[in-house]
Amino acid sequence: MAKTILITGGPSGIGRAVTEAVLAEGWTAIAVDVSQATLDRCREELSAAGDRLVVRPLNVTDDAAVTALVDALEAEGHALDGVVNSAGIAKEIDAFNTSTDLFRTILDVNVVGGFAVARAAARHMMARKAGAIVNIASVSGMVGSSGRVAYGASKGAVLTMTRVLAIEWAKYGIRVNTISPGPIETPMVAAMHTPESRAAYNERVPMERYGTPAEIAAAAMFLLDGAKSGYITGQNIPVDGGMTIAGVLHGNKPGAH
Numbered sequence: 001m002a003k004t005i006l007i008t009g010g011p012s013g014i015g016r017a018v019t020e021a022v023l024a025e026g027w028t029a030i031a032v033d034v035s036q037a038t039l040d041r042c043r044e045e046l047s048a049a050g051d052r053l054v055v056r057p058l059n060v061t062d063d064a065a066v067t068a069l070v071d072a073l074e075a076e077g078h079a080l081d082g083v084v085n086s087a088g089i090a091k092e093i094d095a096f097n098t099s100t101d102l103f104r105t106i107l108d109v110n111v112v113g114g115f116a117v118a119r120a121a122a123r124h125m126m127a128r129k130a131g132a133i134v135n136i137a138s139v140s141g142m143v144g145s146s147g148r149v150a151y152g153a154s155k156g157a158v159l160t161m162t163r164v165l166a167i168e169w170a171k172y173g174i175r176v177n178t179i180s181p182g183p184i185e186t187p188m189v190a191a192m193h194t195p196e197s198r199a200a201y202n203e204r205v206p207m208e209r210y211g212t213p214a215e216i217a218a219a220a221m222f223l224l225d226g227a228k229s230g231y232i233t234g235q236n237i238p239v240d241g242g243m244t245i246a247g248v249l250h251g252n253k254p255g256a257h
């Protein structure tokens with residue numbers, strides 16, 4: 001059955017790939033973002049989707065706006081079957097140079113914003129006894145990477161928040177899971193990764209490449225579809241080329257035997 005999925009950060013990067021995958025499935029995508037220009041570009045580039053693509057401005061840190069938008073969508077007949085929380089911000093900066101203001105801002109968008117969206121949607125899903133929420137965390141929330149004290153903490157919090165929501169909302173038929181991407185080629189990464197950090201990632205990833213947004217979207221589509229993942233909740237799927245399960249890699253390089 002066709003579903004309706006709300007995607008925060010839906011017009012860019014990983015969120016954009018989810019939006020496109022949702023549309024390709026014949027479902028309806030509601031892409032929200034704080035950047036009106038990015039929304040406008042998405043609307044234009046995906047115009048073939050017609051009214052199966054809805055774009056709306058939203059700052060996920062504005063709790064009242066989050067609730068108002070979700071309630072308005074539901075009132076308009078967009079009963080939400082799923083949510084993908086992809087809106088996020090990142091900064092590569094060492095701990096001594098990380099101001100407490102920056103730390104709070106990153107937590108506010110990546111954790112509190114995702115929580116507000118999930119809770120607003122779940123209030124409607126619980127009445128229907130069905131729903132799937134997918135939070136985009138990160139390998140940076142699973143292992144300690146330099147330069148990511150606030151970002152890593154935020155993504156670690158997303159992992160734990162997901163487990164708590166999964167437990168509290170299981171009785172309402174709402175499944176809550178995370179995907180932890182490794183390095184993925186998106187506008188965020190283009191702005192943040194230096195040649196040095198790219199080399200450092202490729203050293204750590206057994207598959208020796210960055211992932212694509214479509215590879216994250218494929219995992220999200222699996223978790224959104226109860227026919228495929230109906231008994232999975234509170235789980236984290238790393239989509240990371242093997243990064244978080246890797247031990248010593250050098251012996252495995254071509255020609256090293």
Ligand SMILES: NC(=O)c1ccc[n+]([C@@H]2O[C@H](COP(=O)([O-])OP(=O)(O)OC[C@H]3O[C@@H](n4cnc5c(N)ncnc54)[C@H](O)[C@@H]3O)[C@@H](O)[C@H]2O)c1
Pocket residue numbers: 008009010011012013014015032033034035038058059060061085086087088089090109113136137138139180181182183184185186187188189
């Ligand atoms: N790209 C990667 O390598 C990677 C790896 C792990 C996790 N992630 C996570 O994946 C998610 C998507 O990242 P991406 O790489 O596609 O980045 P992106 O910058 O392309 O997309 C993120 C979108 O979120 C929007 N956004 C930021 N703050 C917002 C707010 N307050 N309200 C609403 N929208 C807001 C931005 O405008 C942007 O369009 C993020 O949560 C990121 O932390 C990315």
